[in-house]
Amino acid sequence: MMISRNILLWASKNEWMTGHIPNYNFVQTAVKRFMPGETPSDAIDATSELLKFNIPTTLTHLGENINNLAEAEKAAEHYYNLLERIYQEKIDIEISLKLTQIGFDLSLDKTFDLFKQILQKAKECDNNVFIDIEDNSYVDNTIMFYKKMKLNFDNVGLCLQAYLYRTKDDIMEMMDIDPCIRLVKGAYNEPDTVAFKYKAEVDDNFFKLSKYFLEQIEKRRIRVAFATHDIELQQKIKVAAQKMEIPNEKVEFQMLYGIKNREQIRLAKEGYNIRTLISYGKAWYPWYMRRLAERPANVVFVLKNVFSK
Numbered sequence: 490m491m492i493s494r495n496i497l498l499w500a501s502k503n504e505w506m507t508g509h510i511p512n513y514n515f516v517q518t519a520v521k522r523f524m525p526g527e528t529p530s531d532a533i534d535a536t537s538e539l540l541k542f543n544i545p546t547t548l549t550h551l552g553e554n555i556n557n558l559a560e561a562e563k564a565a566e567h568y569y570n571l572l573e574r575i576y577q578e579k580i581d582i583e584i585s586l587k588l589t590q591i592g593f594d595l596s597l598d599k600t601f602d603l604f605k606q607i608l609q610k611a612k613e614c615d616n617n618v619f620i621d622i623e624d625n626s627y628v629d630n631t632i633m634f635y636k637k638m639k640l641n642f643d644n645v646g647l648c649l650q651a652y653l654y655r656t657k658d659d660i661m662e663m664m665d666i667d668p669c670i671r672l673v674k675g676a677y678n679e680p681d682t683v684a685f686k687y688k689a690e691v692d693d694n695f696f697k698l699s700k701y702f703l704e705q706i707e708k709r710r711i712r713v714a715f716a717t718h719d720i721e722l723q724q725k726i727k728v729a730a731q732k733m734e735i736p737n738e739k740v741e742f743q744m745l746y747g748i749k750n751r752e753q754i755r756l757a758k759e760g761y762n763i764r765t766l767i768s769y770g771k772a773w774y775p776w777y778m779r780r781l782a783e784r785p786a787n788v789v790f791v792l793k794n795v796f797s798k
């Protein structure tokens with residue numbers, strides 16, 4: 490299982506595969522399970538369906554590691570327009586983006602400028618923006634970036650990964666700025682010098698960090714979203730919250746579009762905050778490979794599409 494996960498994560502970065510695999514029809518068909526379509530309208534339509542179950546969404550326009558600043562500006566403009574559209578349509582959708590999509594590898598100053606414009610627009614539209622977290626080489630700068638943004642904006646959130654040893658310290662260090670955190674296990678292939686190697690260790694750390702956040706929820710103006718499809722872990726978080734007498738509506742879970750839909754609806758029915766992250770766009774290949782790596786059994790699903798043709 491470990492080997493296939495590594496192969497899929499390697500494939501997510503392979504240039505030849507990035508250029509060729511998305512062209513196959515059977516891959517395009519399989520990706521629809523995790524992505525309602527390539528346009529903002531597809532993602533907004535999918536949101537309208539989810540809202541029937543009281544499930545709002547977060548939208549991410551797929552694309553990472555762009556090659557020049559003109560592409561960064563284009564990506565930022567996309568989000569700017571999206572925020573305006575969400576505002577006009579009065580629909581509960583937040584946005585989340587990767588800093589590499591708006592120039593993080595090319596110019597820190599430009600990325601600050603573009604992100605600030607997006608945040609300012611979001612503020613005017615009464616909306617929130619989350620920063621995705623990428624592989625560990627970006628974590629220092631992403632946290633520095635987040636803290637700087639948080640000085641002037643309260644509508645910004647950050648994703649942190651429970652598989653990293655450092656995350657506990659990062660959280661402690663951030664508590665005095667009342668952070669808004671989306672906690673995930675982590676999707677990249679990290680060495681054991683920086684990340685827990687075994688699932689049980691990652692799960693254990695996720696739960697410890699979640700318990701810490703729950704203890705802080707009533708004391709501070711923080712927002713925390715437990716972003717996992719791990720039902721056992723969700724259950725432990727629910728029980729811990731009940732023991733602390735935290736009402737369900739103050740506990741937020743987030744999950745990805747197309748994964749464990751029934752459980753997402755159940756969480757909403759139980760009165761928890763549940764928000765679904767929907768990714769859309771043409772640049773879905775590396776993102777899709779990471780989704781397959783999270784559950785290599787999904788590859789069987791892809792192959793079924795080959796033979797059903």
Ligand SMILES: Cc1cc2nc3c(=O)[nH]c(=O)nc-3n(C[C@H](O)[C@H](O)[C@H](O)COP(=O)(O)OP(=O)(O)OC[C@H]3O[C@@H](n4cnc5c(N)ncnc54)[C@H](O)[C@@H]3O)c2cc1C
Pocket residue numbers: 620621622623648650671673674675676677716717718719720743744745748765766779780781783784787
């Ligand atoms: C809202 C949200 C935002 C995220 N943002 C980031 C981010 O910014 N940076 C980052 O590194 N990671 C991000 N992730 C991904 C995250 O790090 C994990 O890789 C992913 O959520 C899988 O871990 P899990 O917590 O679901 O637990 P796992 O233990 O991996 O999975 C639990 C169970 O869920 C099911 N499952 C999990 N993934 C899949 C899948 N792809 N297909 C089908 N079934 C699946 C399986 O049945 C599995 O047994 C995000 C995840 C979510 C939900």
